[in-house]
């Protein structure tokens with residue numbers, strides 16, 4: 001009991017640290033929002049007519065959930081770079097010489113990164129209402145948030161794992177772009193996959209992000225656009241998130257500051 | 258009681274021997290100076306003591322515990338001021354202290370009072386709600402010192418605590434350290450480049466060069482052995498080099514510059 005309380009205290013202080021740092025860094029907030037908004041406006045208006053001609057309805061209705069998911073996913077995965085910057089600023093040592101389980105540090109970082117990412121996602125959701133997105137809220141808002149949170153956890157753990165292995169700040173975005181971008185692009189977030197080659201659709205079935213994004217889309221626009229059942233969305237995303245937390249915790253525990 | 262014991266400690270980096278079979282022990286409650294030129298192996302030794310690096314061979318006991326077998330027991334026994342900065346610059350001074358307190362399980366009710374006392378002690382209580390990135394190098398150091406003994410450690414490791422600071426700030430820092438040693442009975446293990454300062458502060462010392470301990474004793478004993486009147490000259494006799502020359506060594510200069518630029 002005492003141990004659990006201590007574990008939770010550590011998670012809490014790491015979590016609140018990340019929230020504070022996030023709200024203090026306005027540049028980070030703005031730059032993380034600029035890109036999704038640009039996507040919404042440029043892609044939304046640019047491709048709308050093609051999309052409509054293809055008989056798929058309004059593209060913005062398809063795109064907005066994808067862009068919201070994109071915001072969460074990329075804010076989260078890039079929060080992994082904080083492991084590297086904490087190392088460079090020396091703060092990582094402060095945490096590593098403390099009598100604290102590495103798993104608690106990893107859990108706190110992951111929750112903090114995911115929370116910040118969900119906050120960004122919610123801001124983009126609100127912004128999307130102003131550029132013509134009409135969500136059809138089929139379910140409860142908390143379930144939508146849960147899906148955002150799951151892809152946030154998944155992506156933060158992924159970023160933290162990469163950040164634990166790399167020493168170099170410049171290498172981080174390169175590795176993420178190489179490993180993570182393809183996963184994102186074949187997740188069906190920004191364009192429907194049905195008309196793409198079959199092989200891509202097969203791969204997408206093994207892509208955990210497909211499920212998280214499908215969950216968000218189902219919650220925001222109803223089930224016509226859904227590809228999987230909500231339950232499989234939840235299970236696949238949950239299992240993969242847990243697996244990545246363990247992988248990340250393992251790699252993080254190997255760090256020498 | 259011997260609070261630190263080291264037997265045949267060796268650390269190799271890909272064949273290069275940074276720490277070459279050192280042996281010594283330190284009595285509880287003393288201020289111990291670990292002195293030596295750049296690259297002698299001081300920081301590597303501290304990293305082994307503090308569970309950050311595993312030794313290649315040899316034994317270490319910190320407060321009776323082995324850093325490899327019992328890392329958490331060792332970690333609860335010491336506080337440390339690292340050679341390089343280790344604060345979260347995006348947090349305030351108070352938040353840095355609070356974070357540390359939670360990490361070391363300092364009970365909430367006493368934590369507040371303890372933080373207040375310590376920040377007053379190092380004279381940054383007035384600036385407690387400022388972000389650390391607005392602090393000067395000296396203030397950051399003071400904050401790190403206050404933070405390092407927030408959790409009442411038995412041992413305090415200070416790796417070049419005054420490097421790159423102006424003489425007045427250096428004086429202050431030594432005064433805090435002496436006070437602490439007296440008031441809280443903490444054993445202090447420090448490394449420094451500044452021999453005159455070491456001479457004023459330490460009870461006992463070892464000189465390390467090329468990973469080997471080449472002298473051990475009180476400042477008086479070492480001066481007597483080398484027939485010199487200052488530790489500085491004794492050091493010159495023992496290592497064939499003066500620490501002053503070493504001070505302008507490249508790595509150190511870089512470090513000083515980094516610190517100045519960051520502050």
Ligand SMILES: Nc1ncnc2c1ncn2[C@@H]1O[C@H](COP(=O)(O)OP(=O)(O)O)[C@@H](O)[C@H]1O
Pocket residue numbers: 270273275293294295296297298299300301302
């Ligand atoms: N991680 C490392 N990899 C390779 N060599 C290292 C590493 N850390 C330290 N060294 C080398 O070990 C020697 C001792 O370094 P260090 O303990 O930092 O010396 P000091 O603190 O006495 O200046 C130096 O020659 C340094 O270059």
Ligand SMILES: [Mg+2]
Pocket residue numbers: 299300301340416
């Ligand atoms: Mg050193």
